[in-house]
Amino acid sequence: MLLSEVVDASREVGATRSRTAKTRVVAALLARAEPAECAVVASWLAGEPRQRKVGVGWRTLSSHAEPAPGTTTAEGSAPLDVVAVDALLDGLATTAGAGAAARRGALLDELFAPATADERSFLVRLLTGELRQGALEAVVLDAVAQASGAPAALVRRAAMLSGSLPTTAHAALNGGAEALEAVRLEVGRPVHPMLASPGGTLEDVLADAAQRALDVVVEPKLDGARIQVHLDRGADVPVRVWTRTLREVTDGLPEVAAQVLALPCETAVLDGETLALDDDGRPRPFQDTMSRFGSDEGSEVLLSPFFFDLLHLDGRDLLDEPLAARLVALDGLLAAPGHAPLRMPGARGASADEAAAVLERALADGHEGVVVKDLAAPYAAGRRGRAWQKVKPVHTLDLLVVGAEWGYGRRTGSLSNIHLAARDPGGGAPLVVGKTFKGMTDALLAWQTATFPGLATAEHRWGLELRPELVVEVAVDGAQRSTRYPGGVALRFARVLRYRPDKTADQADDVEAVRALLV
Template sequence: MMLSQLVSTTEEVAATSSRLAKIDALARLLVQADADEIAPLTGLLLATPRQGRLGVGWRGMSALEVSHADASTLAITDVDQAFERLAAASGTGSASVRSSTLQALAARATALEWDFLTRAMLGELRTGALGGVLLDAIARASDRPVPAVRRAAMLSGDLGETALIALTGSAESLDEVGLRVGRPVLPMLAATAATPTDALGITGEASVEYKLDGARIQVHRHGDEVSVYTRSLADITHRVPELVEIVRALPAHDLILDGETLALDEDGGPRPFQETMSRFGADAARELALRPWFFDLLHVDGRDLIDEPLGVRLAELDRVAGPWRIPGTVTADAEAAERVSHDALAAGHEGIVAKAIDSPYAAGRRGKSWVKVKPVLTYDLVVLAAEWGSGRRQGLLSNLHLGALDPAGEFGEPGALVMVGKTFKGLTDELLRWQTATFPTLETRRTQGTVFLRPELVVEIAIDGVQRSPRYPGGIALRFARVKGYRPDKAPGEADTIQTLRSLLRE
């Protein structure tokens, strides 16, 4: 299969808001793929190459100077082989290998293909081909039941492998995919509610637990062999030896545990999320110890528990990992849930998660059995610039550059605006059209992809918090920023300050 077929399909998918049309387009593409193309194709569609980390970043990509091909000659297998070379490059000379590989790949690609590959490699491909849509497309292309494909994907943790089995194997081979110690499964996800009372209204009797501002982990143990995986199923075992030792000491032979980990400060409070995540970096110092909190048990000593009610799983979790359980209580009482939420927030955590006590473990799914509650923080910030959108947002000004006021001049001139992040989330079609019509009237300059504005527009932004970041001059970046709405009643001088945002950092 040619790369151009994939690129044209992703453009078709991005151009429609119809889920059924997206599924149909992707299914037509999948049925044309040979067996050795299915996994690479799936990885490209999800902007998660099957090789994992390729060792390339935006700086290296933007530094390339190359003329692109006029005609399409690249096959999916050509791209996959180039990705293999990128992922395998290590040690002395690896930078040169990656650079030459990227140069060769860029030269063979058309400008349109290279734009696609760049975004796929950097994880910035927004086509609307999310996992759920692609999963349904796999089911349609293979003529297999959606529940069978979904369960196989959940338990294998690999949509590419699932697609290969569904499209080339028998119905029985798809059904044979099961839970296996040492192979991570997709984590169960939570819906959201505004208050603990609302959450219990959805779940009924629930295990109401602290929601930590940590990193999701899944830990597998077979005898003395322990493996630790991230939310995205990356293996980080070698980076977290303290977690390995804790699980190795538990009274069981085989385990699959679900939980969170974070670092604590001297007073036992949670350190900032950024510091926890720094431990997952290859070159991070080991002085910062991580502590696990487990909240689910999927397998113990030959017994799969994912289809058992949560109450059964928690009883087994208490038995094998009681000292490492996440704080919480089982209740159907709204006042009790509110108290747990108050205690969690007072301890410096994000909020709570209410989990229906009779629910099975739905790997990879966001249903109503788990419901999280976090306080919403909103701030008034100033729009500094906007980037042109892609896909459905082609031709529309979308991704906003956001600035906070610096009245004290700690990061520049007193009264200047300090950039603290970007977001395209929360923008309705109406707002996108308004921005595209309005922003050019405020334009000060532009580059190929960005229009810079006079700082006159204030927008209300909801965030989950901030994290330390060297990317922006104020040393912080917004977490999960989304647009609530514009504030024409406010002037830029009334925007929130960089000092206010920095105070969200837990020292």
């Protein structure tokens, strides 16, 4: 398959807001792909190279992608094909050591020399994370199901267990349902985490559960970072830790690894949260927790893990079992003396009064609210649904920063008023839903002013347009209908709470979450 075919499909996908149309275009391309190509094509149309990172920045890419003066395309060169391009990206991703910069430069010249202008643009956007033609991973997974004829639920489950869209696409398109069914949970390979949807008030969520005749557990929603921990005593590294984005952070959390290593089992996969606590057991500021996940290697803040789910224990996979059974197994594992502090507290089968008490206690302890979970639900990773619903006394949203304006008065010289956007559930470009300059400290203003220029896609007298990469958590009083914004909805009184470096752009809230707050 030629690179130009993928570029044409990407353009066609970006030209429509219809999820059905996007799926159909991607499925048609995948159906034509050769066995060695389908994983690469699926990954590219989801917006990232199969290698994820290739070790080359935007400035270097742009300098090599720019054609020589007076030329538009390479003459006499064979057209680029998908396998050849992927091999060059493999070379970029694995180049290291002395002379690496020169070798990467030669590989980039080899990559871009035969490329047309459209192909160069596609490759630069692909490698810099700017390929936002609207084919998010969920769209591509639906297309994989359509092209392979495999059930969509089976495709999504394989993606959950493998943690890899390319791997799932290859299995489905080359082996069909049988290959997908063979994908199993593997201790030492992270799975996509199950996510909670924003709920209304606690009374509303409990009333909904009662109407559906559900038995629930109510747990505190901690102000921490999601972690997934795998224990395998027979492995070279017996304990490994990943974040919600499946980034491995094992080396940075030795105290968490040590506590899990002390558990009375041979293999386990645990899901939970970790956070920094003060001497009174109250959460320290969120940035203290996140300092352990960034570049601040000198941070001496210790993190405390709290586990609320168990996906595997001593050879037994628990994913498909109801939450009630998983919690019984988790309680048994953490019941040994000295391990009780690792268990997330909560009230199982809680009455309205008991649930209210959990919420009141969580807020008094400095946490965000509660999560209400259906005890009959299996572990449905990577998808937000009504099985888990989070309840907070203050409406909060995780949104994308897509622009920033220069401040005035005391904020002159600072990038202040930020433009907020929600994800388009159809896979299109993010939809602006408002602006805010409230809630920003001087330190945050300085950080924004130093950071935003590196994400700029356009510069104006008023400020910068930004790549939609940064996720910011804002508190709002609600939302109102608006003809000003393309999503038809605008935030009411938004103020910044914090940035969320633990979340990627595809984990931001979509515009439906904003519309749910309409007053």
